[in-house]
Amino acid sequence: MPRAWPGPYGQRAGVDRTxxxxxxxxxxxxxxxxxRAPPGLRLRGRARVGAxxxxxxxxLAVAPGxxxxxxxxxxxxxxxxxxxxxxxxxxxxFAGDLGAADGAPLAGRVxxxxxxxxxxxxxxxxxxxxxxxxxxxxxxxxRAAEAMLERVGLSGMAARKPRAxxxxxxQRVALARTLIEDRPVVLLDEPFSAxxxxxxxxxxxxxAALLRGRTILHVTHDPAEAARLGDHILLLxxxxxxxxxPPRAPAPRxxxxxxxxxxxxALTRHLLACECQPAxxxxxxxxx
Amino acid sequence: xxxxxxxxxxxLGLVLWQGAVWLWQVPSFILPGPVRVAAALVDNAGLIAGHxxxxxxxxxxxxxxxxxxxxxxxxxLALSPAARGAIGPILVFTQAVPxxxxxxxxxxxxxxxxxxxVAMALLIIYFPVTSSFLDALLQTPAPWLAQARVMGGGxxxxxxxxxxxxxxxxxxxxLKLAAVYxxxxxxxxxxxxxxxxxxxxxxxxNGRAKTDLMFAALVVLAVLAIALHRAVDHLAxxxxxxxxx
Numbered sequence: 001m002p003r004a005w006p007g008p009y010g011q012r013a014g015v016d017r018t019x020x021x022x023x024x025x026x027x028x029x030x031x032x033x034x035x036r037a038p039p040g041l042r043l044r045g046r047a048r049v050g051a052x053x054x055x056x057x058x059x060l061a062v063a064p065g066x067x068x069x070x071x072x073x074x075x076x077x078x079x080x081x082x083x084x085x086x087x088x089x090x091x092x093x094f095a096g097d098l099g100a101a102d103g104a105p106l107a108g109r110v111x112x113x114x115x116x117x118x119x120x121x122x123x124x125x126x127x128x129x130x131x132x133x134x135x136x137x138x139x140x141x142x143r144a145a146e147a148m149l150e151r152v153g154l155s156g157m158a159a160r161k162p163r164a165x166x167x168x169x170x171q172r173v174a175l176a177r178t179l180i181e182d183r184p185v186v187l188l189d190e191p192f193s194a195x196x197x198x199x200x201x202x203x204x205x206x207x208a209a210l211l212r213g214r215t216i217l218h219v220t221h222d223p224a225e226a227a228r229l230g231d232h233i234l235l236l237x238x239x240x241x242x243x244x245x246p247p248r249a250p251a252p253r254x255x256x257x258x259x260x261x262x263x264x265x266a267l268t269r270h271l272l273a274c275e276c277q278p279a280x281x282x283x284x285x286x287x288x
Numbered sequence: 289x290x291x292x293x294x295x296x297x298x299x300l301g302l303v304l305w306q307g308a309v310w311l312w313q314v315p316s317f318i319l320p321g322p323v324r325v326a327a328a329l330v331d332n333a334g335l336i337a338g339h340x341x342x343x344x345x346x347x348x349x350x351x352x353x354x355x356x357x358x359x360x361x362x363x364x365l366a367l368s369p370a371a372r373g374a375i376g377p378i379l380v381f382t383q384a385v386p387x388x389x390x391x392x393x394x395x396x397x398x399x400x401x402x403x404x405x406v407a408m409a410l411l412i413i414y415f416p417v418t419s420s421f422l423d424a425l426l427q428t429p430a431p432w433l434a435q436a437r438v439m440g441g442g443x444x445x446x447x448x449x450x451x452x453x454x455x456x457x458x459x460x461x462x463l464k465l466a467a468v469y470x471x472x473x474x475x476x477x478x479x480x481x482x483x484x485x486x487x488x489x490x491x492x493x494n495g496r497a498k499t500d501l502m503f504a505a506l507v508v509l510a511v512l513a514i515a516l517h518r519a520v521d522h523l524a525x526x527x528x529x530x531x532x533x
Contacts, residue, residue: 088434112438118431122453122531134449135441163532181439 037102038184038215039109040064045096047080047089054080054092058241060234064101067208067216067251069230071223071244073271076236078219082187085217086112100185111183115190117174119162125149125173126158129180148176152206168199175203179210186211188218192225201255204228208252223267227260228253233267237274244270320500328500329507336489340508343486346402346474347516350409354470355463357410358417362459365418366425367447383415387473391480405477405485412473413466420465424458425451456531460524467520471513486512 040063046056055077062068072078083089084098087107100106119128129148130140146158152172162170171191178186191207192200208229220226226233229251235242244267247259254260302322308314309321316324329336361379365372391408398404428451436446478487486509493501 083434086434086438088437090430108440110438112435114431114435116431118435120432120450120453122456131436131449132439132441135436135439135445137441137445161533 036184038065038213039104039106040101041085041099041106041185041215041217042101043081043084043096043098045094045098047077047084047092047094049092055236057096058236060241061101062215062217063232064215065213066231067212067218067229068232068234069218069220069226070234070236071220071226071267071271072236073274074221076238078221078236079189081236082112082189082217082219085185086110086187088112106185109183110185110187111178111181112187112189113174113178113191115193117162117170119170119173119177121162124159124161125154125165125176128162128173129177132177132181145176145180148180149173151179151210152176168195168203171195171199171203172206175207175210183214185215185217188216188220190220190222193220193222200225201228205252223271224255224260224264226267227263228255235267235270235274239274242270317497317499320503324500325503325507328498329504332501332504336486336505336508339484339486339489339505340512342402342484343405343471343474343478343509344512346405346477346485347409347470347512349402349406350473351413351466351470351516353406354410354413354466355417358414358421358462358466359459361414361418362421362425363447363452365422366451367444372422379415379418382411387412387476388480391476394477395481400481400483404480405474405482408477409470409473412469412476416465416469417459417462420462421455421459424455427458428454453531457528460527464517464520464524467517468513471509471516475509 040061042062043058043060046058047054060070060081070078070081080089080092084092084094085106087110100109119125120131123131126142126145126149129145130142133140146155149155149158152175154169154172154176157165157169162173165173171194174191188207192203195203204225218226218229227247230246231251233244233246235244247253247257247263249257249259306321306323309319320328361375365375387408390411391404394407394411395404398407425447432450432454433446436442436450441449474485475487478485479491482488486505489505490502490509493499493505
């Protein structure tokens, strides 16, 4: 039986991925959701830090196996969404309901890629890819790490430490690390916003090609990025969450195509419109 | 010329010292001039070298053991908040009690030989090593820890693969401090009760009004301490370069 979703997910270069005799596969009986299939995500509720409301009440739904861009100005709690879904939102009290739409726990099914590459400076590129396996006590697969570095265009750089790599190359390593984690859900927290425009476009293309098929929630404040990559585009402002129409062409769209530019313009206008509102003292009522 | 620049103030100091001794005709058992000290150093080279070797061994053992014990304690304390609460105050206590006050009892327990001096050096460096390494272990950058949590690693593996390597600079700065303190510990131990070592030699020379020998031993001790400090500094810098370069 073919998998319900397409894409490169699960196929590591140079490594034949044979499915284990998996008791979770649908034909083997109704034993609950397949933990390898990308689930949808939902987040319904409000988040606070102490007495201050970060966002909410909001209702966010992320389609399974699709690329959803969450666009919004700084300070509206976009990253908090990701931290809540990743289970690392320390000090934030969340009232409501969040997790995978299939009802199974999200822990172990999520990878996170952030603006800061978060590479460990004392490890080579190769070992930075293997840190997840080491932390979990699995046997690190050096060959797979090198193959993954090759896929992101860093062949021959496996032995370099982060200091010896450029910003764009470090973000490639971070992408390779996200890929080798091989999780059905990938949370992107402005991963390309610190890169120059050419590097950013190339990284977007690479990420789009390699991550397609997984459930992606991509937080960004760059309308051009959302217009290029989003299958779905959500706008988060102090007034709440709005779904906006993405361009009709399939992502990733060329950054200079008229349709992409037009969408970028439209998204920018939305952002400008919401910036006009006084951002101070958003009351709970005003956010619904 | 550049290499000589740090030596210039030292040279000037020596000249002033010798000048003062000549000018005021200070008796040599009160303050011998540098020339006389140098002569004593040469005359007693074998004697001083023998005692310096003993002190050097005490310092090296104290430093090594203190570094290992400090490392282990810091990791154990970092792993267990309960242990931090219980043992933290004791740790501060070891530093608050003047080591001079403990020297006699350590001599009683560990004897006149090497043991009590190593214990002394160890005691004096244990706190700086432990506390600076522990601080560093508790300050692993939050995004790295978050990433590790998302990846699904925890417990001792997170300690071994993430927090300990990330805390290396903290451990090394504790070690650099320890290199300065360790000779003090060993010499205090020798003062309180010993039959060998530079501290013992200084006390002996002082008692017999051989002030020039006392100063000669002091010079050797200072050179030893500075050399140790420099060596640890260089090793630490090399380790950091290797790790992060």
